[in-house]
Structure formats: C-alpha cells, structure tokens
Amino acid sequence: MKILSARQIREADAYTIAHEPVDSLRLMERAAAACAQWLMDTYRGTARPFYIFCGPGNNGGDGLVIARLLADKGFNVQAWLVAKGTPSPDNLANQARVPFLQTIHEPGEFPPMETPGVIVDALFGTGLNRPLEGWTAAIIHQINGQRGRHDIVSIDMPSGLMADKSTKGNPCIHARYTLTFEYWKLALLLPENGEFAGETVLVPIGLHPAYTAAVQTEYHLTDMEMIRTIYRPRDPFAHKGTYGHALLVAGSYGKMGAAVLSAKAVMRAGAGLLTVHVPGCGYEIMQTAFPEAMCETEEQATFSAHFDEPFRLRRAPEYDVIGIGPGTGTEPATAKALERLLGLWQGPMVLDADALNILSKWPSLLQLLPKHCILTPHPKEFERLFGATGNHFERLELLRSKAAELEQYILLKGRFTAMACPDGSVFFNPTGNPGMATAGSGDVLTGILTGLLAQGYAPKAALILGTWLHGKAGDLAAAVSPEAMIASDIIGHLANAYAEIQQ
Numbered sequence: 329m330k331i332l333s334a335r336q337i338r339e340a341d342a343y344t345i346a347h348e349p350v351d352s353l354r355l356m357e358r359a360a361a362a363c364a365q366w367l368m369d370t371y372r373g374t375a376r377p378f379y380i381f382c383g384p385g386n387n388g389g390d391g392l393v394i395a396r397l398l399a400d401k402g403f404n405v406q407a408w409l410v411a412k413g414t415p416s417p418d419n420l421a422n423q424a425r426v427p428f429l430q431t432i433h434e435p436g437e438f439p440p441m442e443t444p445g446v447i448v449d450a451l452f453g454t455g456l457n458r459p460l461e462g463w464t465a466a467i468i469h470q471i472n473g474q475r476g477r478h479d480i481v482s483i484d485m486p487s488g489l490m491a492d493k494s495t496k497g498n499p500c501i502h503a504r505y506t507l508t509f510e511y512w513k514l515a516l517l518l519p520e521n522g523e524f525a526g527e528t529v530l531v532p533i534g535l536h537p538a539y540t541a542a543v544q545t546e547y548h549l550t551d552m553e554m555i556r557t558i559y560r561p562r563d564p565f566a567h568k569g570t571y572g573h574a575l576l577v578a579g580s581y582g583k584m585g586a587a588v589l590s591a592k593a594v595m596r597a598g599a600g601l602l603t604v605h606v607p608g609c610g611y612e613i614m615q616t617a618f619p620e621a622m623c624e625t626e627e628q629a630t631f632s633a634h635f636d637e638p639f640r641l642r643r644a645p646e647y648d649v650i651g652i653g654p655g656t657g658t659e660p661a662t663a664k665a666l667e668r669l670l671g672l673w674q675g676p677m678v679l680d681a682d683a684l685n686i687l688s689k690w691p692s693l694l695q696l697l698p699k700h701c702i703l704t705p706h707p708k709e710f711e712r713l714f715g716a717t718g719n720h721f722e723r724l725e726l727l728r729s730k731a732a733e734l735e736q737y738i739l740l741k742g743r744f745t746a747m748a749c750p751d752g753s754v755f756f757n758p759t760g761n762p763g764m765a766t767a768g769s770g771d772v773l774t775g776i777l778t779g780l781l782a783q784g785y786a787p788k789a790a791l792i793l794g795t796w797l798h799g800k801a802g803d804l805a806a807a808v809s810p811e812a813m814i815a816s817d818i819i820g821h822l823a824n825a826y827a828e829i830q831q
C-alpha cells in the first residue's frame with residue numbers, strides 16, 4: 329500500500345473529482361458518512377453524547393457533515409465551529425445545514441461538556457501548513473485536558489499533526505482513535521508523531537484507483553496483497569536440500585537463550601538445514617534445547633570469547649546464508665572472527681544485536697560487508713551505528729540514506745518497523761504489538777529472516793515477509809495476554825501466521 333504525501337493526497341482528491349461523477353461536496357459527504365458509520369457502530373448503545381469541534385477548512389467540513397448525520401439518526405450531538413480564519417466553500421455550505429451549530433470565538437468560551445461522551449476532533453487535517461499557536465493551540469490543550477473523561481476521535485489526522493513533517497513538541501490533539509482517509513500518512517507511522525493518533529483506523533472514501541496506481545512514492549505499508557505476492561508455497565517434490573542450509577553464529581556464556589530462540593525461528597521459518605555455531609559452553613545447551621539443529625563449537629573456545637583458533641568458520645562458504653549476532657558478545661576476539669568471516673563470505677547475511685554493536689565499535693568493518701545484507705537494529709543500536717538525530721523524520725532520512733550509501737537493507741525496529749532498501753524505498757510493517765516488547769523477540773526475528781534467506785527468498789522479499797510473519801505471530805500470541813507472552817510464544821505461533829497467508 330502506497331503512503332502519500334499531503335500534496336499527493338490533494339492531487340488524489342482533485343483527480344477523483346475530475347474523473348468521477350462526484351464533486352467536492354459529495355466527496356466530503358462520502359468521507360464523513362464513513363466516519364459517522366464507524367462512530368455509530370463503535371458507540372451505539374453507550375448513550376454517550378457526541379461533542380464535535382469543527383475547524384475552518386475541509387476537515388471542519390467533515391465534522392459538520394458528521395454532526396448532521398449523527399443528529400439525523402437521533403444521537404445526542406453538540407457541534408462547535410472554532411471560528412478562526414476564512415471558511416472553505418464546502419465548510420461554509422455545510423455550516424448552513426447544521427442548525428444547532430454554535431461558535432467558539434475565544435478559548436474562554438470552551439464548553440463544559442459535563443456528561444462523559446465522545447469528542448470528535450475535526451479541527452485540522454492534512455491542510456495544516458505550520459504549527460498551531462495562539463488560541464487555536466489553547467483549544468487543543470483544553471480538548472486534551474478532557475482525555476480522562478471523554479474518548480477523543482480525530483478525523484483524518486489528530487489536529488496539529490502534519491502529514492509528512494515532524495511536529496515534535498508542537499501542540500497536537502492526543503486521540504484515542506484516528507479515522508484516517510484512504511491512505512496512511514507518514515507521520516502516523518513514526519512513534520514520536522504517531523503516538524498522538526492512538527489507534528489508527530483506515531477509512532476508505534473511494535478515491536480514484538488510477539491515481540493511486542500511477543503515483544510514485546518511496547514509502548509503502550506492507551499489506552496482504554504484497555505478502556501473498558512474495559510468499560512461495562513449498563514444492564511438492566522438495567527435499568530438505570531445497571530449502572537451504574543456514575549457519576547461525578550466536579550465543580555466549582549466559583546468553584545461550586538468544587541462540588536457542590534464533591535457531592528455533594530459523595527452522596520454524598522453513599529452512600531445510602541449520603548449523604549453529606556456539607562457544608564450547610553452549611554445546612550441550614543447544615543440542616538439548618533444539619535437537620533439530622546441528623551444532624558446532626570452536627575446539628578451544630572459552631566461556632567468554634565466542635571464537636578461538638583454529639577457525640572453523642572457514643567452512644562458511646558451504647552455507648546458503650549466515651545469521652550472526654544474537655548473544656555473541658562484543659569481545660575483541662569475536663570482532664576479529666567477524667572480520668575474518670567477512671573475508672570468507674560474500675553471500676546473503678543477517679546481522680543483528682552484538683554483530684551490530686561490533687560494527688559500531690569498529691565501523692571500518694561496515695565496508696567489508698557483502699552488499700545487500702540485512703541489518704536489524706533497534707533504535708538504540710541504530711543510534712550507536714549511525715548517530716543521533718533531532719526527530720523521527722530526520723532518523724527516517726538517515727535510515728534511507730545509509731541503506732542507499734552502504735547498499736544494505738536496514739530494518740529499524742519499532743511499532744511500525746521501517747525497512748529501508750538500497751534503492752531508496754522504505755516499507756513499513758503493520759503487524760506486531762506491545763506484547764512483543766519482551767526479551768528475545770528480536771532474536772526470533774533474526775532467525776526468521778535467516779530462515780527465509782536460506783530458502784532462497786531475495787533479501788527484500790525476506791525482509792518484508794519475515795517482518796510481517798514475526799509481527800503476525802506476535803499478534804496471535806498476544807491475543808490472550810500481551811503481558812504474559814514471551815518470545816518463545818512468537819515462534820509457537822509462526823505456523824498460524826503462515827496459515828493466514830494461505831487462507
């Protein structure tokens with residue numbers, strides 16, 4: 329699914345009006361009717377009144393139509409025009425159709441709203457062109473002050489949030505739900521800005537598909553159509569050699585759990601064969617916890633350092649993919665081993681956790697990486713690797729530029745994990761939940777990505793499919809309790825995540 333800028337959304341709007349028998353007033357009616365339906369479905373039976381705040385533009389116009397439609401259906405509705413600025417023509421036309429509309433001229437006129445209800449925020453949408461200030465900002469603060477008592481539902485965007493620019497520190501509505509029209513907006517996907525949206529609900533409003541098909545954009549959100557295109561069902565005549573032999577380099581004294589979790593995920597993702605390379609202290613643990621994997625250790629491996637001479641990894645070229653990093657530690661001997669491994673290996677590779685921390689400590693190693701590896705930093709690891717930024721839009725730009733400059737796929741973890749490709753495109757992953765903020769869930773992701781590369785998926789395909797599967801398995805695992813889920817549960821639900829693709 330493409331993610332459009334505010335300018336492109338305006339163009340999609342104009343294109344639809346030009347190419348369909350629909351004028352702008354009818355398009356507003358269509359969008360607002362979809363929102364009114366959602367509000368009725370969600371709050372029917374609660375007897376909560378609706379308090380609707382309308383701005384001067386077309387976002388305010390949507391609010392006016394919502395007010396009329398809800399009142400027509402017999403709901404208890406109060407609506408206020410926050411009168412600042414010249415109204416848009418469609419806003420003006422709809423003001424005339426809401427006889428109970430009141431006007432707020434200054435913050436002192438903010439209404440009491442005593443009965444707990446639903447505040448509908450239709451103040452500003454994608455037309456916001458600068459931070460809110462003065463008394464408009466004061467109204468935003470007053471509405472946010474009501475959060476405990478009323479649900480706040482924002483229309484299209486939480487007012488104050490710009491669709492494709494950072495609004496860090498600016499006044500902004502803090503919604504429980506945001507009903508956004510037709511497309512995801514970039515700001516809704518970046519934590520610093522997106523947290524204001526609460527839960528985002530995509531509301532189709534019937535914009536012309538030809539515009540969406542033709543428009544060029546660097547940003548995409550993974551959707552089921554994309555996943556089904558990438559996914560390759562298993563060949564009936566397959567044997568275990570068909571799905572590759574992965575080498576996983578993981579674990580150290582006290583961190584063997586990371587190796588076990590990653591190893592299980594490699595195989596559950598579908599790899600044919602797996603060899604796990606662990607320090608001597610991990611041999612029995614690995615063989616006992618996960619007999620499906622072969623296990624090799626360094627002959628003279630110590631408990632602390634991951635590698636020692638003689639250097640068994642010289643067999644690396646026999647494998648189809650190497651995953652490295654979970655729990656390895658960052659001792660100089662391990663860094664040295666990574667350096668030597670990079671001298672031997674130029675094939676598909678996933679680097680995570682301590683492998684990334686080694687790259688941060690010895691940045692010259694970054695230049696030795698084969699092209700088109702997958703790097704999977706969480707935000708702290710990303711900062712260690714590439715430095716701090718002022719806001720999340722700048723961080724996204726840094727992510728994109730590093731992926732292009734280094735010719736690597738870089739996945740920045742988060743609620744909407746961002747995956748930057750060497751060609752400048754970025755894919756956001758929608759699956760996953762806060763239950764996954766638990767130790768070891770990143771190790772599982774490394775395993776899944778390694779397992780997909782082993783099967784012959786190209787790095788971009790493995791990245792998009794693997795991240796989606798990881799989040800989907802996490803969603804299934806969290807269905808009972810996000811608090812109680814642990815990383816092993818994600819592995820336990822991978823089969824069901826695959827099953828969703830095949831439905």
Ligand SMILES: NC(=O)C1=CN([C@@H]2O[C@H](COP(=O)(O)OP(=O)(O)OC[C@H]3O[C@@H](n4cnc5c(N)ncnc54)[C@H](O)[C@@H]3O)[C@@H](O)[C@H]2O)[C@@H](O)CC1
Nearest residue numbers: 341356359384385386387452453454455456457458459484
């Ligand atoms: N995407 C679409 O195709 C559709 C969009 N519609 C609605 O139209 C909205 C966009 O409408 P508009 O372009 O009129 O924009 P908005 O209604 O988002 O805001 C524009 C208004 O806010 C004022 N404004 C902008 N920045 C301000 C600031 N910092 N302080 C104070 N005032 C400020 C402008 O002067 C203008 O009056 C969307 O968010 C959506 O709600 C729907 O009506 C129908 C279809």
Ligand SMILES: Nc1ncnc2c1ncn2[C@@H]1O[C@H](COP(=O)(O)OP(=O)(O)O)[C@@H](O)[C@H]1O
Nearest residue numbers: 706742743760761762764765767768769770771
């Ligand atoms: N709130 C959330 N919503 C969606 N996914 C999440 C959330 N919190 C964590 N995750 C996912 O869980 C994983 C955590 O990885 P990481 O921080 O490396 O964990 P660890 O180091 O413990 O293995 C990432 O893939 C991340 O995207």
Ligand SMILES: [K+]
Nearest residue numbers: 452483485487
């Ligand atoms: K809004």
